[in-house]
Amino acid sequence: MTYLAKPRWHHPTLATNKVGYTRRDYEGKISTLCAGCGHDSISAALIQACWELDIEPHRVAKLSGIGCSSKTPDYFLGASHGFNTVHGRMPSVLTGANLANRDLLYLGVSGDGDSASIGLGQFAHAMRRAVRMVYIVENNGVYGLTKGQFSATADRGSKSKKGVLNPDSPVDLVGMALQLGATYVARGFSGDKGQLVPLIEGAIRHGGAAFIDVISPCVAFNNHEGSTRSYDYVREHNEAVNRIDFIDLAKEIRCDPSPGDVLELPQHDGSTMRLRKLHADYDATDRVGAMNQVLAMQASGELATGLLYLDPDASDMHAAMRTSKRPLNSLGEVDLCPGAAALQKINASLR
Numbered sequence: 334m335t336y337l338a339k340p341r342w343h344h345p346t347l348a349t350n351k352v353g354y355t356r357r358d359y360e361g362k363i364s365t366l367c368a369g370c371g372h373d374s375i376s377a378a379l380i381q382a383c384w385e386l387d388i389e390p391h392r393v394a395k396l397s398g399i400g401c402s403s404k405t406p407d408y409f410l411g412a413s414h415g416f417n418t419v420h421g422r423m424p425s426v427l428t429g430a431n432l433a434n435r436d437l438l439y440l441g442v443s444g445d446g447d448s449a450s451i452g453l454g455q456f457a458h459a460m461r462r463a464v465r466m467v468y469i470v471e472n473n474g475v476y477g478l479t480k481g482q483f484s485a486t487a488d489r490g491s492k493s494k495k496g497v498l499n500p501d502s503p504v505d506l507v508g509m510a511l512q513l514g515a516t517y518v519a520r521g522f523s524g525d526k527g528q529l530v531p532l533i534e535g536a537i538r539h540g541g542a543a544f545i546d547v548i549s550p551c552v553a554f555n556n557h558e559g560s561t562r563s564y565d566y567v568r569e570h571n572e573a574v575n576r577i578d579f580i581d582l583a584k585e586i587r588c589d590p591s592p593g594d595v596l597e598l599p600q601h602d603g604s605t606m607r608l609r610k611l612h613a614d615y616d617a618t619d620r621v622g623a624m625n626q627v628l629a630m631q632a633s634g635e636l637a638t639g640l641l642y643l644d645p646d647a648s649d650m651h652a653a654m655r656t657s658k659r660p661l662n663s664l665g666e667v668d669l670c671p672g673a674a675a676l677q678k679i680n681a682s683l684r
């Protein structure tokens with residue numbers, strides 16, 4: 334048996350959200366990952382975020398590539414649409430699905446091997462084309478599924494389980510996402526759910542390409558001394574630059590911030606995000622500044638986490654292509670085929 338279905342019954346007094354679902358309704362099958370794998374904590378954070386935001390499961394499409402990380406969509410949102418693509422190809426399949434039906438919420442789940450090696454080009458073009466999605470890389474620095482080879486995000490000089498030092502420079506997906514034009518860029522840690530859930534909620538509400546790099550230790554192959562992706566290492570070097578006190582208009586304010594250290598950022602859907610600064614000089618709305626600061630922190634051995642960059646005025650691929658507001662998959666032949674005269678006009682304009 335390759336998977337175990339969870340029993341469907343639950344306690345009748347479990348709390349329901351505004352759309353009538355319990356938290357259990359956002360779960361999936363029983364995970365077959367190793368006990369303690371960071372990826373399972375990310376699945377739990379996604380379940381929490383979707384339940385809290387009252388998202389109807391059938392309005393979600395979750396797509397992934399290949400890897401332990403890419404298996405995880407089977408373990409959350411069991412009532413949503415799902416597509417497990419080929420290794421590294423999640424972004425292009427998701428782009429096509431998004432073009433056909435812009436009304437769904439797209440969750441792209443990938444690994445550091447999936448996105449930083451075979452899928453690097455796909456990752457880059459999804460970011461620069463502003464495909465509206467929540468793109469999560471579950472980053473453990475190794476190819477977990479194929480038994481722990483260094484991935485392209487492993488730090489130079491970090492040690493493998495067998496004691497070999499990595500000679501290569503790392504691909505920094507956060508730096509690339511910033512440089513390529515992603516309009517929401519964050520880094521979280523699977524061991525800090527309090528930080529990760531609001532980062533996912535902010536990404537779900539974002540109106541463009543949202544990228545979250547989640548450091549997610551692999552307990553089987555990369556959790557030893559000398560690794561820079563182990564639980565102990567990340568706990569010691571994790572430096573949060575800010576914290577989202579995300580506010581849904583319909584909900585109560587969750588905190589009472591002191592004035593001056595909180596940024597109020599209106600979102601495209603009418604809600605407001607509150608961003609509490611933990612580093613006084615970190616400006617998450619300045620792309621170039623964010624790139625410099627994240628790099629400087631990295632050089633001094635700190636792993637910057639939090640919402641690293643946000644463009645509150647973000648737009649997406651549909652706006653750029655001026656596609657119809659109605660999803661293309663709901664249009665009939667009359668809308669899609671305007672006739673020979675219209676075609677002749679287009680052809681004439683191109684001569």
Ligand SMILES: Cc1ncc(C[n+]2csc(CCOP(=O)(O)OP(=O)(O)O)c2C)c(N)n1
Pocket residue numbers: 399400401402403420443444445446447448451471473475476477478479484
């Ligand atoms: C085209 C292709 N090449 C190689 C593989 C072998 N393969 C399977 S998973 C994987 C890497 C997975 O690493 P990552 O994306 O980091 O996921 P993790 O298992 O670490 O979560 C590779 C190389 C494959 N399945 N398909």
Ligand code: SF4
Pocket residue numbers: 365366367369370371372401402473477478550551552553554
């Ligand atoms: S091999 Fe690593 S990444 Fe894969 S399930 Fe086990 S701990 Fe998780």
Ligand SMILES: [Mg+2]
Pocket residue numbers: 400402444445446471472473474475476477484
């Ligand atoms: Mg990996």
